[in-house]
Amino acid sequence: MNPGDYMKREHSLMKPYTGMIMSIPLWDFGGSTMVTDKYVRLTPDHQSRRGSLWNQVPCFVRDWEMHVHFKVHGLGSSLFGDGFAVWYVKDRMQLGPVFGNKDNFVGLAIFFDTYSNHNGPHNHQHPYVSAMVNNGSLTYDHDRDGTHTQLAGCHAQFRNKDHETHAAIRY
Template structure:
């Protein structure tokens, strides 16, 4: 947080950075509003807290209008640090947690409204698909107006007793708004916090103004004392990913929240089913009445 102990490309106490990252008196700029740049900043001290909350004061802004800007910013809690790569300036196939603040829709067929915030937990086996904006590996997400705001913008990431919560304060109301809430998340201790950003053919300024970590005082069951939290594998105990209903490459149909037109179709089908059942029932009843009359 300000005042930063460093300037330009000089090292900062407890923090390392790489790529296009520059330290000024007011912010740490991960990328300037220029094409094909990437930068990151990482804390040197691993986090051994079981329950924590991270507050990030950031600013994404640039000259581009409408969809002429990109690509976005990522917040990390991972085993790896200072490794450049294609995922918003950092490596793919990571171990840990990533929160993506994506400002550009690469998938032209998407129904989502950008900028879009999403969460991903990876044990090193998953690849982030930029062409689909990470849709196949996303756990949950929300739309948030985080770009070119004239007021301060904040993001909070809370992890406590296996529950991951992401909140935003981007409307100048000085209050947190829920974005993501997922239970069953397993994250080990001993990982590192960082932030990265990347630009491609389109660009933006991606600034980190402060990153503050708080310890949450939470009671755990006694059996948790016997667990080696540094050996836990990052995972999420979800049967299905809570995303929009889309066909995935394997041919399966993903479950998720129903959009308005899908609810309408379901209600229409249910109404048609009721009408068909009523007609069939009336015909059967009439034939039985006629048969009873002939019998008597």
């Protein structure tokens, strides 16, 4: 952080994660999400699971930066879930087909895509991190891994590492 920067507590999530009775103050979670004092697990290592974690407080700050520390792991050697996303959107907790959220969203999504859904030649490897900004008119194309609506993306090897992966998101 720069000397002039500051952290907004209402948008921060730090260990220990649990509050009273398996809750996290100012955060909602759903689906298969499990909260402990040491970690938040969005989904277990099983097929067709969804989990979510959403901040309850709207963010009206301009020019913000977010730091995300995460681990993606499981027993599989080649097949994993589709991945996860960090959402900065107008409508929160809208269950849907795009990494757990609704399609045609309004806002920013950062996708951490762990599985190639693309049939045929591909221009990148997986895992793949990409960004998409949407005004509600664009549809995320799973069959093309969102490459036609992405702002940019890159390959990042973050599956089954012994350490956390760190991502910095600036908007």
